[in-house]
Amino acid sequence: MAEAAANGDARRRGVPRPTNPMVTPLLTDLYQFTMAYAYWKAGKHLDRAVFDLYFRKNPFGGEFTIFGGLEECIRFIANFKFTEEEIKFLRSVMPTCEDGFFEYLSSIDCSDVEVYAIPEGYVVFPKVPLMRIEGPVAVIQLLETPFLSLVNYASLVTTNAARHRLVAGKSKNLLEFGLRRAQGPDGGISASRYSYMGGFDATSNVAAGRLFGIPIRGTHSHAFVSSFMGLDEITDKALTSSDGSSKCEDFVSLVQNWLIKIQDSSSLRGTFGETSQSELAAFTSYALAFPNSFLALVDTYDVMRSGVPNFCAVALALNDMGYKAVGIRLDSGDLAYLSVETRKFFHVIEKDFGVVGFGKMNITASNDLNEETIDALNKQGHEVDAFGIGTYLVTCYAQAALGCVFKLVEINKQPRIKLSEDVTKVSIPCKKKCYRLYGKEGYPLVDIMTGEDEPGPKIGERLLCRHPFIESKRAYVVPQHVEELLRCYWPGNSF
Amino acid sequence: MAEAAANGDARRRGVPRPTNPMVTPLLTDLYQFTMAYAYWKAGKHLDRAVFDLYFRKNPFGGEFTIFGGLEECIRFIANFKFTEEEIKFLRSVMPTCEDGFFEYLSSIDCSDVEVYAIPEGYVVFPKVPLMRIEGPVAVIQLLETPFLSLVNYASLVTTNAARHRLVAGKSKNLLEFGLRRAQGPDGGISASRYSYMGGFDATSNVAAGRLFGIPIRGTHSHAFVSSFMGLDEITDKALTSSDGSSKCEDFVSLVQNWLIKIQDSSSLRGTFGETSQSELAAFTSYALAFPNSFLALVDTYDVMRSGVPNFCAVALALNDMGYKAVGIRLDSGDLAYLSVETRKFFHVIEKDFGVVGFGKMNITASNDLNEETIDALNKQGHEVDAFGIGTYLVTCYAQAALGCVFKLVEINKQPRIKLSEDVTKVSIPCKKKCYRLYGKEGYPLVDIMTGEDEPGPKIGERLLCRHPFIESKRAYVVPQHVEELLRCYWPGNSF
Numbered sequence: 001m002a003e004a005a006a007n008g009d010a011r012r013r014g015v016p017r018p019t020n021p022m023v024t025p026l027l028t029d030l031y032q033f034t035m036a037y038a039y040w041k042a043g044k045h046l047d048r049a050v051f052d053l054y055f056r057k058n059p060f061g062g063e064f065t066i067f068g069g070l071e072e073c074i075r076f077i078a079n080f081k082f083t084e085e086e087i088k089f090l091r092s093v094m095p096t097c098e099d100g101f102f103e104y105l106s107s108i109d110c111s112d113v114e115v116y117a118i119p120e121g122y123v124v125f126p127k128v129p130l131m132r133i134e135g136p137v138a139v140i141q142l143l144e145t146p147f148l149s150l151v152n153y154a155s156l157v158t159t160n161a162a163r164h165r166l167v168a169g170k171s172k173n174l175l176e177f178g179l180r181r182a183q184g185p186d187g188g189i190s191a192s193r194y195s196y197m198g199g200f201d202a203t204s205n206v207a208a209g210r211l212f213g214i215p216i217r218g219t220h221s222h223a224f225v226s227s228f229m230g231l232d233e234i235t236d237k238a239l240t241s242s243d244g245s246s247k248c249e250d251f252v253s254l255v256q257n258w259l260i261k262i263q264d265s266s267s268l269r270g271t272f273g274e275t276s277q278s279e280l281a282a283f284t285s286y287a288l289a290f291p292n293s294f295l296a297l298v299d300t301y302d303v304m305r306s307g308v309p310n311f312c313a314v315a316l317a318l319n320d321m322g323y324k325a326v327g328i329r330l331d332s333g334d335l336a337y338l339s340v341e342t343r344k345f346f347h348v349i350e351k352d353f354g355v356v357g358f359g360k361m362n363i364t365a366s367n368d369l370n371e372e373t374i375d376a377l378n379k380q381g382h383e384v385d386a387f388g389i390g391t392y393l394v395t396c397y398a399q400a401a402l403g404c405v406f407k408l409v410e411i412n413k414q415p416r417i418k419l420s421e422d423v424t425k426v427s428i429p430c431k432k433k434c435y436r437l438y439g440k441e442g443y444p445l446v447d448i449m450t451g452e453d454e455p456g457p458k459i460g461e462r463l464l465c466r467h468p469f470i471e472s473k474r475a476y477v478v479p480q481h482v483e484e485l486l487r488c489y490w491p492g493n494s495f
Numbered sequence: 496m497a498e499a500a501a502n503g504d505a506r507r508r509g510v511p512r513p514t515n516p517m518v519t520p521l522l523t524d525l526y527q528f529t530m531a532y533a534y535w536k537a538g539k540h541l542d543r544a545v546f547d548l549y550f551r552k553n554p555f556g557g558e559f560t561i562f563g564g565l566e567e568c569i570r571f572i573a574n575f576k577f578t579e580e581e582i583k584f585l586r587s588v589m590p591t592c593e594d595g596f597f598e599y600l601s602s603i604d605c606s607d608v609e610v611y612a613i614p615e616g617y618v619v620f621p622k623v624p625l626m627r628i629e630g631p632v633a634v635i636q637l638l639e640t641p642f643l644s645l646v647n648y649a650s651l652v653t654t655n656a657a658r659h660r661l662v663a664g665k666s667k668n669l670l671e672f673g674l675r676r677a678q679g680p681d682g683g684i685s686a687s688r689y690s691y692m693g694g695f696d697a698t699s700n701v702a703a704g705r706l707f708g709i710p711i712r713g714t715h716s717h718a719f720v721s722s723f724m725g726l727d728e729i730t731d732k733a734l735t736s737s738d739g740s741s742k743c744e745d746f747v748s749l750v751q752n753w754l755i756k757i758q759d760s761s762s763l764r765g766t767f768g769e770t771s772q773s774e775l776a777a778f779t780s781y782a783l784a785f786p787n788s789f790l791a792l793v794d795t796y797d798v799m800r801s802g803v804p805n806f807c808a809v810a811l812a813l814n815d816m817g818y819k820a821v822g823i824r825l826d827s828g829d830l831a832y833l834s835v836e837t838r839k840f841f842h843v844i845e846k847d848f849g850v851v852g853f854g855k856m857n858i859t860a861s862n863d864l865n866e867e868t869i870d871a872l873n874k875q876g877h878e879v880d881a882f883g884i885g886t887y888l889v890t891c892y893a894q895a896a897l898g899c900v901f902k903l904v905e906i907n908k909q910p911r912i913k914l915s916e917d918v919t920k921v922s923i924p925c926k927k928k929c930y931r932l933y934g935k936e937g938y939p940l941v942d943i944m945t946g947e948d949e950p951g952p953k954i955g956e957r958l959l960c961r962h963p964f965i966e967s968k969r970a971y972v973v974p975q976h977v978e979e980l981l982r983c984y985w986p987g988n989s990f
Contacts, residue, residue, distance in 0.1 A: 018680075019517075020517055020679075021516045021517070022514075022515055022516070022517075022680055022681055022684060024702060026701045026702040027674070027680055027683070027700070027701070027702040028674070028700075028701055028702075029672070029674060029675070029699040029700065030699050030712060030713030031714050031715055031716055034713055034714055034781075034784075035715045035716065035718075035719045037785075038715065038719065038780050038781045038784035038785070039719075040784075041780065042728065042729060042731070042780040043730055044722070044723075044728065044780075047722065051718070089701075089705050090701075093701070093711055096787060096788075097784075137722055141716075141718065141719075144675070144716075144718075145675050146680070148676070149674055149677060149679070149683055150679075150680065152675065152676055152677075153677070153678045153679045153682065154679075157678075177524070179524060179640050179644055180640050180643035180644050180647065181643070181896045181897075181898070182644060182647075182648070182678070183652075183677070183678035183679070183682040183890070183891075183895070183896075184515075184644070184648045184678070184682045184684075184685040185515050185518045185522055185641070185645065185681060186515060186517055186679045186680060186682070187648065187678040187679045187682045188522070188644055189522070190679040204524040204525050204526065205522070205523075206521045206522070206523055206524070206525050206528065206584075206585075207517065207519060207521040207522040209525075209588070210521060210584050216525045216588055217525060218524050218525030218526030218527075218528075218529055220526055220529060221526055221530065221639075222902075222903075222913050223530075223546070223636065223639075223901075223903040223913075224533065224636075226911045226912065226913055227534075227539070227544065227632055227903055233537065234537060235537070235538055236536070236537070236538065285536065285539075286529075286533045288533075288536060288537070289532050289533035289535075289536040289592075290529065290532075290533070290591065292591060300913065300914070301914055332917070332920070391895075391896045391898070395678070395895035395896045397896065400678070400886075400890035400891065400892045401886045401890045401892065402676075403676070403886070406718075407717075407718065408717075408721055408722055411722050416721045417721065418717050418718075418795065419796055420827060422827070425827070
């Protein structure tokens with residue numbers, strides 16, 4: 001009953017539930033509930049509190065972060081309501097607490113909460129709040145853990161994806177292949193979603209493609225290749241031409257003939273001998289199933305002596321039937337060398353057999369790639385068109401966590417501070433406004449914070465911007481454009 | 496309709512759905528579907544295939560791994576069935592595939608699949624299959640990504656937890672505090688679950704506590720402390736004694752009096768001056784709310800000059816009322832030094848005020864802890880009773896992924912192998928049996944693999960065990976006990 005009612009409310013407000021059904025008001029640390037009880041006992045639970053959500057240091061030793069996870073936070077608070085069953089569980093966990101508290105918990109939602117945030121996908125910097133959350137202190141505390149859980153990884157992996165895009169360059173295709181190595185199933189789904197936000201082109205993850213409309217990519221694995229024994233396994237050998245005008249009754253023989261022609265071509269003679277028949281059968285079968293999108297994994301046996309020649313034989317046979325093969329994938333070995341050698345092979349085929357465009361066939365690489373390996377490939381020189389990136393992208397292997405925190409900065413209009421012997425851990429008190437200042441050329445110059453009641457920066461007026469902790473970091477800026485960073489996302493929502 | 500039917504089947508088999516509702520048959524890589532289609536087109540989809548799921552190297556530079564995630568895999572296959580909506584989505588992704596294929600997909604479940612596995616929670620080693628999965632090749636391929644996604648992180652974090660337990664020792668309490676820094680919400684929930692499996696005592700994560708029956712722990716944060724201005728905020732000052740026999744009308748004054756007594760005690764005079772009144776108010780409020788379980792976070796201002804004296808004043812006042820305080824939590828600074836100083840302080844209180852057991856008060860530490868920092872604390876000497884561990888535990892910061900793979904080892908009774916120039920990446924062909932051999936003292940000596948049809952090891956019979964790749968690694972073993980490692984989990988299930 002309670003669940004049905006909450007569902008109804010959410011629908012009325014038009015904000016869907018969190019993508020992961022496991023994201024409920026119980027997805028939080030117990031101390032949020034014990035504190036809520038202590039606030040309630042002290043009659044302080046309705047005290048109006050302002051919390052800032054921010055991080056202290058850019059990840060990956062870098063100079064920027066991309067903010068992700070906001071939409072899920074808004075979904076969460078829009079649907080924030082305890083079910084009767086959840087209240088019952090909390091009673092069992094906190095058996096000494098008074099009934100009145102659980103009645104209070106049953107009654108709360110987030111209608112009295114305000115969320116101001118920087119838009120999702122923006123470049124953000126340390127100490128400037130990504131979100132400013134205001135409301136009754138007991139309620140806001142309950143939001144701390146889920147908000148951090150929804151923002152920390154989302155922002156981290158978005159940033160990681162953006163860094164991979166920067167090193168790979170605009171022209172390369174970037175494919176996220178990380179589901180199997182992600183930290184749990186929704187680590188995988190979130191990774192696909194936020195990698196796309198960070199600049200990837202597609203994912204292998206079908207569920208993520210469906211949930212978020214991300215383009216999905218994939219062809220075949222090594223197991224597919226080794227599952228075939230030989231060409232005699234292929235029983236249905238017919239292939240209709242691309243335009244439907246003709247039919248090749250024995251596509252297998254067409255492939256075999258092409259393989260012989262390649263072997264015998266003057267430019268390639270002696271570069272390879274007998275290729276794997278298991279592999280040739282697998283490629284041929286895959287081409288018969290997907291003549292329009294034939295892309296072959298060529299490293300199950302030997303890239304240059306088997307995989308690439310076999311691929312070319314099938315691609316040339318497809319070409320005879322009016323189909324254009326897509327290309328190959330390399331998943332092991334020296335990717336720079338193999339991609340260059342493969343490209344040369346493709347150019348020879350184009351030249352020797354007069355197949356225009358064959359040299360430009362797509363080369364995808366996908367073996368434990370990351371920022372450093374792509375950078376190394378760039379320096380060596382390579383012929384890779386697309387990178388498939390898994391483990392290092394989705395687990396953020398180089399730094400597996402972003403340390404966003406959620407700090408009380410004001411209560412009942414009184415500024416609050418968390419002191420620390422470590423100056424970088426001292427919180428910056430007061431409810432704030434945040435601005436991004438732009439220079440003449442339209443580029444952003446600096447983000448600044450002011451107290452809520454202080455006058456904001458004005459266009460064309462010189463302003464002294466000072467670092468909150470490092471006295472020497474200060475600069476005069478004359479903004480040509482001023483953007484207020486924290487915008488209202490709740491109540492109401494902009495998604 | 497299709498969903499309802501699948502639900503019914505699952506209930507009949509008695510296996511619940513995966514814990515995370517996002518774990519569906521679409522949670523896989525697209526290439527599993529394109530391969531399934533190519534198998535189907537080639538008439539090979541029913542070929543009987545055997546795949547091994549294994550890893551190649553223990554994580555964290557260690558010598559062991561703990562297997563986690565099996566139960567979720569069995570839940571997944573027990574409920575494996577495509578809904579009409581999922582089939583519709585797949586049609587849109589693979590528009591060139593024939594209708595018959597989607598009819599085939601609609602028809603499949605895992606009734607024709609066999610899963611043999613090592614029991615969950617066992618210590619496991621590289622190359623020995625954790626799971627052996629057998630069935631129609633097209634179906635088994637569809638399981639690859641979800642199985643890896645369910646096993647990789649589960650095993651990694653279980654292992655990480657076990658390593659933390661080893662370094663902390665048996666007597667310490669280990670608390671998992673990682674939800675806010677985990678890789679997404681279900682990274683957090685899985686971390687709590689598998690940390691408990693790996694030897695942790697409790698979690699802060701309420702949702703995980705509810706889902707898996709893990710003990711839940713938590714008290715209050717820095718924000719709670721700084722949300723209080725001073726003692727005059729406490730309006731309801733009364734506390735009934737533990738046995739209900741008396742009532743203190745002004746517990747706040749009782750606390751204040753104790754603070755003066757501590758300040759004036761001959762042993763402590765001069766060690767601290769005025770303590771934070773904000774902190775004292777927070778501690779007093781928390782004690783009024785939870786007199787039976789008072790544990791205070793003492794580092795918001797200054798541990799030795801404010802936090803610990805304030806805690807002791809409240810704990811002594813509680814003691815007057817028949818309540819035993821639990822202890823303190825340190826979340827910053829030099830944990831070895833502060834824990835030792837705090838312990839001394841507690842002993843002085845016990846001695847000066849004759850409160851038996853006060854010196855044994857619990858000290859919890861929780862600031863960015865990991866294996867190395869706990870090891871360093873052990874070497875320095877410390878007085879910590881419980882460790883709260885977050886980021887490094889749940890994100891497996893030291894190594895964020897376990898590289899489990901899923902390799903074809905046999906098809907239609909024919910052994911299959913994946914070759915590689917890197918010998919550690921060569922797969923070990925054939926359907927296998929796996930045994931753990933135990934010596935006289937009852938300790939396990941070695942795990943061995945044999946072909947399915949080979950005779951197994953016999954008790955008391957000398958056996959030459961050889962490493963599959965390293966010729967020099969070989970040893971004669973006379974097992975006193977032989978345990979077959981791979982047991983049948985599906986069909987039927989043992990959970």
